[in-house]
Amino acid sequence: MSAREDILGRIRSALRDAPVAPQIPREYRATSELDQDALIHLLVDRLVDYKARVCVVDAAEVPERIAELLADARSYVVPAGLDAGWTAGPHSAPDGDRRREDSVSAPLTVAELDGVDAVVTGSAVAVAETGTIILDGSPNQGRRAISLVPDHHICVVNAADIAGILPEALRRIDGTRPLTMISGPSATSDIELERVEGVHGPRNLDVIIAR
Amino acid sequence: MSTFLGMPSLPVFGTGNLHAAESFPTAAHRELGNAQLRANLGHATHTIRDKRLQVVSELPDWEQLRDAGSAIKESVMARLPELLEQFEQNFTAHGGVIHWARDADEANAIVAGLIRDTGETEVVKVKSMATQEIGLNEYLEEQGITAFETDLAELIVQLDHDKPSHILVPAIHKNRTEIRDIFLREMPGADPELTDNPAVLAMAARAHLRRKFLTAKVAVSGANFALADSGTLAVVESEGNGRMCLTLPETLITVMGVEKLLPSWQDLEVFMQLLPRSSTGERMNPYTSLWTGVTEGDGPQNVHLVLLDNGRSAALADELGRSALHCIRCSACMNVCPVYERTGGHAYGSTYPGPIGAILSPLLTGIESEENSSLPYASSLCGACYDACPVKINIPDILVHLRSVDVDSKRGKKKLPSQMDVGMKAASWALSSGKRLGLLEKGLPLGRLAAGPDQKITKLPGIAAGWTQSRDIPAPPQKSFRDWWAKEHHGPESGGTNAPAQGNAPADAHNNAQAKAQDKEDGA
Structure with a gap:
């Protein structure tokens, strides 16, 4: 008998008392009903608590803000589908040398990504209450590796994509895409259960909230 | 599979690192002698308790989330065969490969075989309870495969040749200074000036593991959740070592207990609120990765899942x-x-x-x-x-x-009743009748005699000796409560005519003052 048949048989045998699956009481909150200003305020508060750096700007100011944040980067990578205008601001115009583009059809190697200082991505949805940004691998977010290996992640969140609480956010997402939920820079609580920011993932997380 | 319905079989139990080799009292007695351990644990558990309480109290619907979480899991158990088949179908449809393992040995052999097929002799590992349970690292070592633990606490335990002592923070029994000393002793190229600042120690771990992450071809992980309706797996972590292992290698092998399933994507909204707040006391853990089989051009292209029974079906039968x-x-x-x-x-x-x-x-x-x-x-x-x-x-x-x-x-298993059995039988006889108890209480003065002039009994005979091993018993009182009560309420000094008859005393009338006040009221 195969292990599969054996295990399923054991489980069926274990359930011979035929327990009934209960109705799931979903009395928990499904929506938050905060307006956009309140959502932005809450998201900023939570991200700052995680030691992420956050700024709130008008959509038109995003390129300038990105350029400022990239000022010290010797090189950076962007997903091929990133808004072309974002990394072509006044300061980043002559960026041919330090700007790298990554896509599924033309991916950078891991070693190449390790040599890059920063990454700029968009995001799929954010959760204000928990300070969480979700990337779903869409063209403006790219492969998972690019937002992981460089040490500085600059992530743009559109204000319209901020949900109040987790259930609202997950309902906007296709669960079968490769997903990464990010809540602040990498951190550990492994030494005396005290949180320390900055381990293997990007040690610096800049979030630009675009109104 | 319906042929198995209604065919009861004996439970098949799990193997691996699931056993206490010595009894808990013996082991606990030894561990309690370690003052450093107790100080480290006291500090860490109190830190996390406070954090958990704070983030839990922020949610107005915490109890509703717990109710939903409990019901979802109960439903998973009731529907487990059906959900496993559904998950298998979806995971496989997305290019993943499922393996089934009856016990620890079978799971270890499957994982080692999959690694051998890649030609690699090194793997990076994400912290996983299932692989701890089956003793995967030790097995792989016997097979000539080196497994590098990448979670900071697992790394500390592995470098120190120690065993985990906590499921979330396996090195919770070590303080920062001990961890610094382990790094200095065991980590090749560790800076001799390393301090015990946790941030500095985390940086040392980053430098130590970075090359491994960037060159690893095979990773082994566990999984926190598996969603049956989509075939999706989830790993919840903090440091980014999980993302490294789940994203960069060519081959990913996940080992997961069969009970980790959730029926649907919607259920994730419950558990991703419950888990981070309960574990690290954070509103959300820094990183959660979800993958559904293989995604072309993004992440590992060979994706395996080992579904582990190892005693879970036996637990389910209880x-x-x-x-x-x-x-x-x-x-x-x-x-x-x-x-x-x-x-x-x-x-x-x-x-x-x-x-x-x-x-x-x-x-x-x-x-x-x-x-x-x-x-x-x-x-x-x-x-x-x-x-x-x-x-x-x-x-x-x-x-x-x-x-x-x-x-x-x-x-x-026993032919003769034990001392405990005899004692329990005797207690049952004595306590089932007031007369019998009263008769036995006449023996109290004997206990006073045994206690001697210091009014303490320091050694009881037989199995009762366990009670006096670490404490004394004070001498029994001169008379029993029942004797005292009878005297209080019938004797000349009570003076009351309304005193309850012996045997009808209310169970909670243990407070003398209260009883007397009641007497006065009644008499007024």
Whole structure:
């Protein structure tokens, strides 16, 4: 008998008392009903608590803000589908040398990504209450590796994509895409259960909230 | 599969690192002698308790989330065969490969075979309870494959050739100075000027593992959740070592217990609120990765999942104990447990320590396995674990249930009744009649005699000696409560005519002053 048949048989045998699956009481909150200003305020508060750096700007100011944040980067990578205008601001115009583009059809190697200082991505949805940004691998977010290996992640969140609480956010997402939920820079609580920011993932997380 | 319906079979128990090699009291006695351990654990568990309480109190619907979480898991257990088949179908449809393992040996052999097929001799690992449980690292080492633990606490434990003592923070028994010393001793190229600042230590781990992450071709992980309706797996982590292992290698092998399923994507909204707040006391953990089979051009292109039974079907067969399988490995129960806080995790022997381990380990292995029958007694039944559990596992009830399973199993094996059996029979005889109890109480002065001039009994005979091993018993009173009561209410000094007749005393009339006040009122 195969292990599969054996295990399923054991489980069926274990359930011979035929327990009934209960109705799931979903009395928990499904929506938050905060307006956009309140959502932005809450998201900023939570991200700052995680030691992420956050700024709130008008959509038109995003390129300038990105350029400022990239000022010290010797090189950076962007997903091929990133808004072309974002990394072509006044300061980043002559960026041919330090700007790298990554896509599924033309991916950078891991070693190449390790040599890059920063990454700029968009995001799929954010959760204000928990300070969480979700990337779903869409063209403006790219492969998972690019937002992981460089040490500085600059992530743009559109204000319209901020949900109040987790259930609202997950309902906007296709669960079968490769997903990464990010809540602040990498951190550990492994030494005396005290949180320390900055381990293997990007040690610096800049979030630009675009109104 | 319907041929198996209604065909009862004996439970098949789990193997691997699930056993207490010595009884809990023996192990606990030794661990309690380690003052440094107790100080480290006291500090860490109190830190996390405060954090958990704070983030839990922020959510107005915490109890509703717990109710939903509990019901979802109960539903998973009731529908497990169907959900496993559904998950398999979806995961496979997305290019993943499923393997089934009856026990630890079979799972280890499958993983080693998959690694061998890649031609690699090194793998990076994400912290996983399932692979701890089956002893994967040790097995791989025998097979000539080196497994590098990448979670900071697992790395500390691995470098120190130690065993994990906590399911979330395996190095919780070490303080920062001890960790610094381990790094200096065991980490090649560690900076001799390394300080014990946690941030500095985390940086040292980053430098140590970076090259491994960037060059690894194979990773081994566990999984926190598996969603049946989409075939999606989830790993919840903090450091980014999980993302590294789940994203950069060509081959990913995940080992997961069959009970980790959730029926649907919607259920994730419940568990991703319950788990981070219960485990690290954070509103959300820094990173969660979800993948559904293979995504072309993004992440590992060879994706395997080993579904592990290893005693889970046996635990499921215990109708009163099966809810132990609802556990999402958050560790809140150990962080609030007065026993765990003092003995630490090593005293439990098994991969799963603390209150959940005290029920899960004997359920997975059977109560008769090695010293696991001592684990259900490793509790004062205070119930703090039940209050903290995000999926409302009634751990105290299951502890009591397993104690009775233990007593029944021991009784079944013996020809002669034990001292305990005799004592219990005698107590049952004495306590079932007021007359018999009264007769026995006449013997109290004998106890006073035995106590001697210092009014203490320091050594009881037989199995009762255990009671006096670490404390004395004060001499019994001169007369029993019942004698005193009778005298108070019938004797000349009570003076009351309304005193209740002997034997009708209210059960809660233990307070003399209250009883007297009542007498006066009645007499007025």
